[in-house]
Amino acid sequence: MNTLATAKRILTQLRHDHRTVALMVLMPSLLLVLLRYVFDSEQMFNRAAPALLGVFPFTIMFIVTSITTLRERLTATLERLMTMPIGKVDLLLGYAVAFGLVAVVQVALAATVALTWLGLEISGSVWLLLVIAVLDALLGMALGLFASAFARTEFQAVQFMPAIVMPQVLLCGLFVPRDQMATVLNWISDVLPLSYAVDALTQVTTSSEVDGTLIRNLLVIAGCALLALLLGAATLRRRTP
């Protein structure tokens, strides 16, 4: 109930901010178009695009949520909400539902553009591809919520993007396959959630088989998103010093 009220409130806030909505919904698609013409080869695009279908929404959702929740913390609306009958998890789930819906639109558009116009070919199910990409966006969102707890200003919050998102992008197997990395880097990439997302996306592109590895990867992404969300709830305090 409070979760849905909060989700509705956040979507209404977005509705008043056309520019942000346009940027969130269009940006991944535009970046994919750009990438297609940068490579100028359908084959190379086919190799990178599925991973980026996860990475772009992941990154954008991270930034948007970390800033929005930080703003909530800074403008005293959070203090007011904490005196009201709303659970901390309710509030964060409200964010999750609202931004999750935006992520669905964002990913659906990017996937449609990639599959129809840009000539992306995948062997597995398109629906599965969408599910994984939306999970990535939710993961980015949950990490953004969590990271916002450690930022005092919006300026700091933006700096978390290179700190938390970029290493995952570099190590997720997009640039160099993970098994070809130095052992230590491979270990690090094993504990970063985005690696599992890219593994899953790559698998859906190259095979139509839904096996144990794919299921495990999906569970890891969902589990990490949930964990980050709960950790984020734990950083919200009703009483502050």
Add this chain to the structure above:
Amino acid sequence: MRAIIQRMSNAVGVDRLRVVRGGREVVRGVGFDVPRGSVTGLLGPSGCGKTTLLRAVVGVQVVASGRVTVLGHPAGSAVLRDRIGYSTQSPSVYADLTVAENLAYFASILRAPRGDVDRVLEEVGLKGNADQLVTTLSGGERGRASLAVALLGKPEVIVLDEPTVGLDPVLREDLWLLFHRLADAGAALLVSSHVMDEAARCDRLLLMRDGALLADDTPDALRAQTGTQDLEQAFLALVRQ
């Protein structure tokens, strides 16, 4: 027996409250009661600890020691969350929502009845601004939008941190009349201000300086005690004592 009746008629009881912020004791052993059906003013210069004290009453402040009881429960108890109205010093409403959208969100969190949004808009005189985005409001209007949220759901205890700052005299007059109407209907109001000429409008006064209470009495009794006509002079007399 008289003492028990006294306690029952008090909505808020504060006893030997101490708050330490950043290594400094900002509330130093404060005790007072806020009776039901009256307006209690908390007056004192900027930085004397008023906001911290109010935050302790609504249960969002970490306190070092002492007791704060609201409606018979420890401050911050879950059962109090729909019985207290609180407005922070800086307006705690969403800038990117309209006034009515803000109120509708908080009303749904508080499970306030449908007509409440219209009622509080009327009370703070923002009926004509209902569909305006908060960011386009003047500072005074924004403050009243934030005040309106505190009145949703007919709270029994209303805590307002500097609600009349930056308002023109006519509006200020209207708001003080509103506060007394709410008190006459049975609510306990605790209202802070750093403007001494508002002191005369309160039923009871708490004068605060440097984290301690200088006085806790009616305006008339304070004038009599200090032999002054003006409450500003009374305050000075108390400081010099």
